[in-house]
Amino acid sequence: MPYNIAMISDFFFPQPGGVESHIYQLSSKLIDRGHKVIVITHAYAGRTGVRYLTNGLKVYHVPFFVVYRETTFPTFFSFFPLFRNIVIREQIEIVHGHGSLSNLCHEGILHARTMGLRTVFTDHSLFGFADAGSILTNKLLKFTLSDVDHCICVSHTCKENTVLRASLDPLMVSVIPNAVVAENFRPLGYSHDSQHRAAEKPRLGPDDTITIVVISRLFYNKGTDLLVAAIPRILAAHPNVRFIIAGSGPKAIDLEQMIERNVAQDRVLLLGPIRHEEVRDVMVQGHIYLHPSLTEAFGTVIVEAASCGLYVVCTRVGGIPEVLPGHMTEFAKPEEDDIVAATGRAIAALRAGRVRTELFHNQVKQMYSWTDVAERTERVYDGISGVLSHDEFYQGAGAGGAWSATRGRAGVQSFALIERLKRYYGCGIWAGKLFCLCVVIDYLLFVFLEIFAPRSRIDIARNWPKKDRKECREREPASKDGLGRKRSSKHRREKRELRSES
Known part of the structure; x- marks a missing residue:
């Protein structure tokens, strides 16, 4: 109905x-x-x-x-x-x-x-x-x-x-x-062949750089204070690690001050606010996604990160433990010491090849729709x-x-x-x-x-022309952010008629 x-x-x-x-x-x-x-x-x-x-x-x-x-x-x-x-x-x-x-x-x-x-x-x-x-x-x-x-x-x-x-x-x-729209969060090298998975990644060597990505609103409840405290310790313990941080909020100044104090401009990149359609392009640059939130009902961003083939380090708070299976995540308490330790375990697991991140995308695709x-x-x-x-x-x-x-x-x-x-x-x-x-x-x-x-x-508004369900299923998205779809010539004509009559 x-x-x-x-x-x-x-x-x-x-x-x-x-x-x-x-x-x-x-x-x-x-x-x-x-x-x-x-x-x-x-x-x-x-x-x-x-x-x-x-x-x-x-x-x-x-x-x-x-x-x-x-x-x-x-x-x-x-x-x-x-x-x-x-x-x-x-x-x-x-x-x-x-x-x-x-x-x-x-x-x-x-x-x-x-x-x-x-x-x-x-x-x-x-x-x-x-x-x-x-x-x-x-x-x-x-x-x-x-x-x-x-x-x-x-x-x-x-x-x-x-x-x-x-x-x-x-x-x-x-x-x-x-x-999540899994097709909008594909890892690099994802293949549409019969195996439907990303190309297997080579094992990271001890000198290879590991990139940790953070995309979040920079507010207290998102754990930005924990992030400010943990980043210098993670960088000191792991010389071949760098951070990419995207987002905006009142805590952005604290991150900038931390980078200045530790002279970490070459290892911590602040991107500022980004649009939703740019999230995937940032995520695929990394290996680990860090999510130090203090409270979270679900945490859609960690699903997007896993879909992009990132190993997720997150706090065990709220509904986060329900979101992803254990082999995709490394959990930590919402404390500075535990976040540093969990990130270290994730880095070691990636270098040892114990995590098959190239399989994450299809698993997420089957779990969420x-x-x-x-x-x-x-x-x-x-x-x-x-x-x-x-x-x-x-x-x-x-x-x-x-x-x-x-x-x-x-x-x-x-x-x-x-x-x-x-x-x-x-x-x-x-x-x-x-x-x-x-x-x-x-x-x-x-x-x-x-x-x-x-x-x-009160005038009754005209309804948007209904599209046939079969046509909707057959039509593929025209843009990677999900906000655009190919339109048939019939649909474009109906749209012009609606505008001319309204």
């Missing part, structure tokens, strides 16, 4: 990152499966209004003030008129939000529930329970997920974290991992829309799924205002009352808009 879906998040292209790539790839695959998908995000420098991406993916860049790390300033209710206009114009049935720290996501889910739309939330992050920032974030998440139809997490560790943070029924949370992610996400949409029965959707929950006093069966969310207020009231002694007040105001604003800005005045 085809759906009209709105992906909503503060995090989307042109900003690079795992959430951004996840939204784009998932949307593209859902479009290939016959659904209509749009993306709602905030305006970026040079990108405002409506943009079309490959495959007919329409992106609404709404003009809101950005305050920190590309997240918008909380507006609560001022976003509702614009959101309602977009949803009615595009005839949206399901609103799918991404990111615990995305204000657009939280507000969009609140407004969607007020409008009587089904909602899904995908969590891509891990948060603690003790510091002030985590407490406030968890309370905001509790507010949003109290009235969401279903939640998706990218790893089992992420699911446990989200269930605890938002006090959810575990049946309401599915685990659907990220994926965006088509599989789209199929599993589509099953979630079927479950919340009633296409699947409760017994089919919530397998293993007993006859008909778990019951709750205010929810009914797990996953069945009533749109009745009184039922919504019951769910929000249970979020805390003071927070519950505040949440109920927000919902009531949101509902009154919705009634006001329905009266003074009736739906009949």
Whole structure:
């Protein structure tokens, strides 16, 4: 059954990152499966209004003030008129939000529930329970997920974290991992012959240079401080090792100072920010990928590194141990000494020829697929829309799924205002009352808009011409970054007609 879906998040292209790539790839695959998908995000420098991406993916860049790390300033209710206009114009049935720290996501889910739309939330992050920032974030998440139809997490560790943070029924949370387009992350010398693998690499000698690659946002939670402390020790212990570091962030100055102090300009190359389509070209220059993150729900970049034929050294935190099999990774504690030791073990293993990195690409290709992610996400949409029965959707929950006093069966969310207020009231002694007040105001604003800005005045947008599924399967990507596809002359003609009539 085809759906009209709105992906909503503060995090989307042109900003690079795992959430951004996840939204784009998932949307593209859902479009290939016959659904209509749009993306709602905030305006970026040079990108405002409506943009079309490959495959007919329409992106609404709404003009809101950005305050920190590309997240918008909380507006609560001022976003509702614009959101309602977009949803009615595009005839949206399901609103799918991404990111615990995305204000657009939280507000969009609140407004969607007020409008009587089904909602899904995908969590891509891990948060603690003790510091002030985590407490406030968890309370905001509790507010949003109290009235969401279903939640998706990218790893089992992420699911446990989200269930605890938002006090959810575990049946309401599915685990659907990220994926990669393996064809966009091929190692050097990869052959398309019958063996389908990269050429076998010669064993590295004691005098051969080993390149360690780091591609990350340079923030505290990504372990940049550990990286700054570990690099001088690794360089001192291994004379024939060099680093290539790509990324940007507030910790970039610390890396530059470390290089100056240690006079390591000839052994540490800082590339600065790079585009996603350039990631593969940087990775294939290396032998080892170092990922010293302090917290990570999944870690898509380490899958990309393994697909490029790099041996991965990473910290054993969050959902990282679930991502790759043991023969592709060398794990370390999130401590300076252990990262230095793990990197040394990885260097020794490569020099001894104990790691067959040329086999990694095909193994990753078999493990991760965006088509599989789209199929599993589509099953979630079927479950919340009633296409699947409760017994089919919530397998293993007993006859008909778990019951709750205010929810009914797990996953069945009533749109009745009184039922919504019951769910929000249970979020805390003071927070519950505040949440109920927000919902009531949101509902009154919705009634006001329905009266003074009736739906009949909103033009319905024309849908992008549907492509035949067989044609989609046969068409090969035209660019290595996955953002371009060959178009048939018929498709180009339909595109011109659509633009001329709109």
